[in-house]
Amino acid sequence: MAPVPEWVKALKPTGPQGSELLQKERDGSNVSVDKLAELLHTKEVLDRQQKILAIMEKESVFDKTQILSMGRPERLKASLGKAKRIHQLRQQYGWTQEEFIMANDLLGEPTPYGLHASMFLVTLRNQTTPEQQKLFLERAERYEIIGCYAQTELGHGSNVQGLETTATWDPTDKTFVIHSPSLTASKWWIGSLGRTANHAVVMAQLIIDGKRYGPHPFVVQIRDLKTHEPLEGVHVGDIGPKFGYNTMDNGFLLFNHLKIPHVNMLARFSRVDPVTNNYVRPASATLVYGTMTWVRSTIVLQSGSVLARGVTIATRYCSVRRQFQDRDTTNKKAGENQVLNYKMVQIRLFPLLAATFALHFTGRRMMEMYEENQRQMATGGSGNSGVVLLADLHATSCGLKALGSSTAAEGLEVCRRACGGHGYSSYSGIGPWYADYLPNTTWEGDNYMLTQQVARYLLKSARAVSAGKAPDNDTCRILKTYLDRRDMGAAFDILDDDADIVAAFAWRTARMTFEALKHHDIEKRSWNSMLIDFYRLSTAHSQYLVVKNFYEAVFSTATTSAIDPDTAAVLHKLFRLYALHTLERESAEFFTSGAVTIRQITLTQTKAVVKLLDEIRPHAVRLVDSWKFPDWQLDSSLGRYDGNVYQDLFLRASEQNPVNKMTFDPYPWSNVLVKNERESKL
Amino acid sequence: MAPVPEWVKALKPTGPQGSELLQKERDGSNVSVDKLAELLHTKEVLDRQQKILAIMEKESVFDKTQILSMGRPERLKASLGKAKRIHQLRQQYGWTQEEFIMANDLLGEPTPYGLHASMFLVTLRNQTTPEQQKLFLERAERYEIIGCYAQTELGHGSNVQGLETTATWDPTDKTFVIHSPSLTASKWWIGSLGRTANHAVVMAQLIIDGKRYGPHPFVVQIRDLKTHEPLEGVHVGDIGPKFGYNTMDNGFLLFNHLKIPHVNMLARFSRVDPVTNNYVRPASATLVYGTMTWVRSTIVLQSGSVLARGVTIATRYCSVRRQFQDRDTTNKKAGENQVLNYKMVQIRLFPLLAATFALHFTGRRMMEMYEENQRQMATGGSGNSGVVLLADLHATSCGLKALGSSTAAEGLEVCRRACGGHGYSSYSGIGPWYADYLPNTTWEGDNYMLTQQVARYLLKSARAVSAGKAPDNDTCRILKTYLDRRDMGAAFDILDDDADIVAAFAWRTARMTFEALKHHDIEKRSWNSMLIDFYRLSTAHSQYLVVKNFYEAVFSTATTSAIDPDTAAVLHKLFRLYALHTLERESAEFFTSGAVTIRQITLTQTKAVVKLLDEIRPHAVRLVDSWKFPDWQLDSSLGRYDGNVYQDLFLRASEQNPVNKMTFDPYPWSNVLVKNERESKL
Structure with missing residues (x-):
């Protein structure tokens, strides 16, 4: 690679520096980053992250600068090396299982030991006899x-x-x-x-x-x-x-x-x-049932933080990136406007920012409910009602897995494009992350297939409610509420009452469930002809669950006691943005179900959502900071904490890019391809 | 690589073979593939494709089996080699410019000569003086x-x-x-x-x-x-x-x-x-104006065929792939159902299949209009009205570029996921194609930025119409129609009258334009606060243009004289599916504008669209066949013309995959990574 000339080294980005712009963003908000981070992750996890990061950053085997230019055999081999090294460090430092998982999270790529360390060991743990444990599990745990x-x-x-x-x-x-x-x-x-x-x-x-x-x-x-x-x-x-x-x-x-x-x-x-x-x-099949619920709840929980990586990168970069003057500015000497100030960027990023919290809290609540239920069933406390509740959790986890992983996957691509041209560079850090995440939409149940399970469960519940034999769970309660009130109709005050927003989502789910029940049970439409309705129904129900869980999390004492009122107020705005933006996007279903009026939708669109974007804007950078991704983990020029975006892009391109070691022979009549490689010929 | 054992070579896929399934699909439809192909491409282009393909397939330098496993320096170097070889073949066979472009299309990857052969030469051709042509253009054309x-x-x-x-x-x-x-x-x-x-x-x-x-x-x-x-x-x-x-x-x-x-x-x-x-x-700036219109119209035209590659692959694969029995079948010995029979797959693929034709015809019409206009302006025939028409073409080409490239990019990802798990394999042929296509959403005007230009033009036109000073073009005509009729309202018969579908799209555009005009000019909302409205407006207008152009193409004599009535009837169904599916997805805008009633939307959703899916289903494979992508160009196991999907996936994985040359040392305490490579150590 040609050395970087002195005159290039002397150059800086023009205008206000990225570091200054991000500092100004952080100065302009009173969101408590540390408290919010502890609410999201717990102090224990944040400390663990620091501890493992300090060890890993020092190991040259984990160097990330070359991997995206490597061929597949080389990358795979390098990844085996990393997996081995993590194993060695685990033994050297006596890492716990949580610390081992943290190390893999920070590395940020799947390794060839991945399925050994997860599904192979888990299956051996769950499904072996004592004799088989000795024979297989113990040797597997020792990597023999x-x-x-x-x-x-x-x-x-x-x-x-x-x-x-x-x-x-x-x-x-x-x-x-x-x-x-x-x-x-x-x-x-x-x-x-x-x-x-x-x-x-x-x-x-x-x-x-x-x-x-x-x-x-x-x-x-x-x-x-x-x-x-x-x-x-x-x-x-x-x-x-x-x-x-x-x-x-x-x-x-x-x-x-x-x-x-x-x-x-x-x-x-x-x-x-x-x-x-x-x-x-x-x-009994209950245990398997339970494991699947657990795995899917994990995907929901992770979908929040997976998406948060993309939102962090895009939000920081859009604060540093400036393009065009504001058309309405009277100050013609004003510099270019931060891209994050444009409404078309805000409407793409901020609902996703809200979704990171919504999905995280939903996943956590799912796992708590699952654990409570397992405890009750283990002590025999709830008898059959525990199995019934688990059935409810199982079905809702299917829908939420589909919604969460789709939201994260599609959201990451939205974040990548919100970074404009530079989003396409691998140095953005979003593309590789997105590409690795995509299988989540297919495994543990294809997202489209899963929606049938949700629909089947909702139809079954609706039949039980209609027959007056419904068990006491949330799904049946919202179906019953709709049945009781449908003749008098609903009049939800979505613009001013948060509980009414949740109720409007519940109403839409219930109405769609009974419509589907009518088509299937009475009009005898075939299962196949209803798959599109079932997909919509599952999506509607899962959106209801996310809105409900987010609502409950925002107002829970766990939240309000952990963060100050100002930060809680911003979290509340994120709830409203997630809910109202979703409602507006799906408005056709909301007013055909009679949950809201056309006038309410129009006001949501033109007033409420735009106002929330304005209100969240000053806090955007601090909100993504609270996810606390270390730069080493993000591996992104655009998403650097310090805002030195352009310097980092330039450093990587100019000094770390192996392509620049080659000197081409560019002429078509020459069969030499690369001048400084002997055998590089056509 | 270990040789494939004899007992493996003897294995076949179970059940009906892919080749049999695709043959049955082709036997079950009377769509005239060759006539439709000629309508899309012309016979001249199809002959050219055959001629160039025959030459390229024989050249080992164009081998596609290893490129996706290569590191970036190797891939880039290999691509330079291909670019040189294409240049050499061009000279050897005396290829025309069209034949040279065909060779690059068939190769299917950008090469390092790409910008020399396009923007560099074009700029030199358009912007040089005679002296500069000698100095730069002629030497550039000789690749000196x-x-x-x-x-x-x-x-x-x-x-x-x-x-x-x-x-x-x-x-x-x-x-x-x-x-x-x-x-x-x-x-x-x-x-x-x-x-x-x-x-x-x-x-x-x-x-x-x-x-x-x-x-x-x-x-x-x-x-x-x-x-x-x-x-x-x-x-x-x-x-x-x-x-x-x-x-x-x-x-x-x-x-x-x-x-x-x-x-x-x-x-x-x-x-x-x-x-x-x-x-x-x-x-004058008119020429530059014109060039940009031309380039964007090209992107619209290409977006149809770009998307068609993904739709071809997914449609063929979903005809071969079978999964689950039909839930409602009474024949319990029936084998698994073709995935293409599932409504949830049809609703994802068939509107995209329709979009390939819609975008193709729209792009072609745009280019025809542009050329007609250029001819008129050159002969001085139309005077100022030519410039006015060009302004209209320019603005509409901005919106269509954004809509077309977004539809193609997002549609390719939908096709990839419709292939289920195997869609994630590079051997699907969709992923690499999608990844290479993505920059089209950013270059020649970022798709989000471009929508402002469309909105600005529509506002300007609406002001002219309101003032009674509108020029005579389609945009102003639909705005005027709305102004004249808005007090009495619209009652479009979208379910039974095709012209009314087009009119409903026009009505929605016009209504949104005057709403935006009111917000901006009367309520004095800032430009930035309206960017989301402008994006929606531009999308609405562009959808109108695609629906209108598709409608006109389907009923044009150019079409009806080129294909038989049965094929034309299927094309007509594709038009209806594209239009009604779009209308249903955007239903909120359609009925807030008063173009349709809620009951019409419900009927569209539950009856019309599902019926169209049923009607198009038997013709899906022949419709994608008519795009005439050679297997060598598609480079896809899943999209093979002969349906031998599983054999091809297995061949590539087992015999062409360089990763299988490595023998790992899998134990974490061993610092050896690969046993058969001497230096491969941690």
Whole structure:
């Protein structure tokens, strides 16, 4: 790379510096960043972040400056190196599980150990017998065996019952024969499988004496523990480049009548009796039900902070970026206007800023409710009502997972574009993050598929409410309220009463539920013909839940006792912006349901939302500061805490960009491509 | 890479094969693929495509199997090699300009010659004097000098007047001094600049005797023609990795008081008199106006075919992919349902399928109108009315560029997700295409910024209409119709009358225009406070234009004489789907404007749109076939013409994926990363 000449080093950005602009933003707001941060994260987590960050920043193996220019084999290999180093540091410093997770969060990329450390270990913990724990779990925890979770197949994703891989019980030698009967039976997309794992939990159709018992989990060794070469009867590899997640070796896996011992079927819940050759049924599906609810609630909680990374970057950059004079300014010597002052930028960013808090509080509330319920069920306190509540939590977590991950994924792209041209640079830090996050809209239930589960549950609840047999939960209460009042109609004061906003969202959900019930149960429309209605219904219901949870969080004593009144007032405005902006975007559903009038919608659009944008504007930078992302984690020129955007973009381009090591031979008649590389020829 | 074992080679996908499913789709529709293709492309273009494709497919330098696994330096270098080879083939076969463009289209990636072959040559052609043509244009056409177009700066994108780079006239030695006074003055994002160009057209603020005359174009040599090293006083390089477009060397460029001769200021329109040292003003801005209209119309036209690539891939794949049984089927032995049969997939894909045609016909009509107008103005036939019409075309092309490129970019992501999990694989062919296309939403006017131009024009037109001084163009006609009828109201029969659909779109635009006019001119709201209204207004107007143009195209004799009545009938359904689906999505604006009733919206939603989805379903595959993308161009496992989706995914992953050459050492205590590479250590 050519050295940067002295005359270039002397240059500064023109006009007010980014650092000055951000300082002014921070001086102009009284939002208490530290208190809000502790409310979001807890002091314990913030301290942990500082502690782990200090260790990681010093390690050159975690250097982030070259990774986005690397080819896929190099990136994957580098990521394996990082995963190993994190493991070594974990042992060296005696990190807890939380500290280990923090280290991975700060690193900010998936690593080849990812599925070993999560799904493989979790499955072994939850589904093994004591004998299997010794055999598999303990060795896996010591990384003597490294595993993955192999469920999805080339031809089978959402439809788990349709999996083709078979595990056939052979009573003669007490083994299972694992087999892939077709190409579409190939395991596919399995994280950590492509190059890293030597074991896999394989979901396969259990067959005993010709009879099928559905998918069950089996531990299968797939590679030699010394040579790491695939075993005989196993064809395994990486599935190739992806839109993101390229530091993970998602893999494929095929079996040719591979024999595994009886003990390799994970047998805590169901098993094959090796003496009688009989299938022994699982006790209850409630636990699995619960785990899925937990995982989806985690996605909801994370969706807030995932989106907050993008909003942090865009908000800081739009405060530093200036473009055009304000058209209405009378001061013709005024400099260019901060981009964040433009209403068209505010309307894109601030509702997303509000959504980060809305989703975070919703996810947290979901997890609290789930834990309360698990405790009650464990002590037998609530009996059947605990199962009923869990069913409610399960269904609502499906809808919220879909809404949260879609909001985060689409919101990140909005943030990227709000950064204008520079948003397209990888140095913005948004693009790579977005690309890695996208699978969240597909895994743990495709977001479109999940909406059917929500609709099914709402229809069931509506039938129960209509029959006067509804259990006592929030979903049934809002359905009942609507039934009781629908003849007299609703008159919600959405512009002046926050509780009425929540009630208007509830009304819309309930009305759409009973409409869908009519189409399905009375008009006998087919399930397929109603999928679009179900999607809308699930979205409406999930928006209601987010609005309700955000409302409750803002006014909870947990919040008001943790932050000062001024900060609480700004949080309140964020609630109103999230709710009213959503209401306005979905206005057609709100007034066809009779929840609001056209005049209210017009006032929301032209007055209330614009006023809230004005009111939130001064606090935007402090609000994103409260998410407390370290610069090292953000890895963004545009989102730097100090505002030195242009210096950082220039430094990265000019001094860290490997492309600038090449000197092209630019002429088309020359078959030499790069002058300073000997073999670089056409 | 481990060889594929024989037992794997013997495997096939289960159930009906992809090839059988696609054949059945094609057998089930009577849409005339070839006739429709000729209507879209013309026979001449289709023949050209075949001819160039045959040549390119044979050249190993254009091999696409490895590029997505390459690091950025390697990819960029490989792309330079491809650009050179295309140039060599062009000379070898004597390709026309159209054939050269076709070759680049088929290649499907931007190359480092991209901006030389487009903006550099175009600018030299349009803005040079005869003397400058000899000096610069002729040598550029022979690739003896290789250039780029350097306008955007690190701190200045949309606001061209704010550019900082200066060109100061030095009367003592009759030179211009090109200088970058700050870091934000650095040219940035300039395609072909980073490693390839040795010349640049630099837009710089002309200064004569201390007075500024605004941005003007200068030809500046930046690298040595032999060594290709930067000249003294020039700091230039590549700006680093991006979300896409990584085969292009977008660059930065800084000048330290670099002297260039008088002849290097492009002087066809304005110049500095070297004797008097006076600035000579340009005659008229109409030409530039016209060029921008042309470029934006091209983006509208392309947006149809850009989106069609994604729709082709998703439609074919969703015909091959099967998942779950139909819930309402009585035949419990029925296999899994084609994903394309699900309403939630149809509602995502078919409106986009309709949009591909809508945007294509709209773009073509825009270009025809522009050309008609240019001819009239050249012959002096239309006098001032020609300029007025051009102003109308200019404004509408701004809105359509924004709508078209946003529709294409967002639509491609919808197509990618409609492919479920496999959409995330780069082998889907959608992700890389989407990532490369995204800059279209920012360049040639940021899509959000452009909407202000449309709004400004509509307000101006509304003032003219109100004052009874409106020129005779379509925009003013629809505004006048609204003014004449607004007191009696509208009653459009959108469900049964196509012309009424167009009229309803016109009505909504007109109503929103006069509302905005009232807020701005009478209520004196600030420009900034109205940016959200302007964005909505521009979108509404642009949707009207697309609906109108699609409507006229469907019923034009050019269409009805080119295709048979059955195919025309399907095209008509696509028009209705595009229009009614748009209307339903924007329903709030339609009924607050009084164009339609709530009951009409409900019927549109629950009846009309769903019925159109059913009617279009049998023709979907043939409709995408008519876009005639060769498999080599699509480069997609999922979108293959023959439907062999799973075989192709497996082939690429198993045999073409370089990651599978590495054998990991997976244990965290081992600092060896890859066993079969000697130096691969932590």
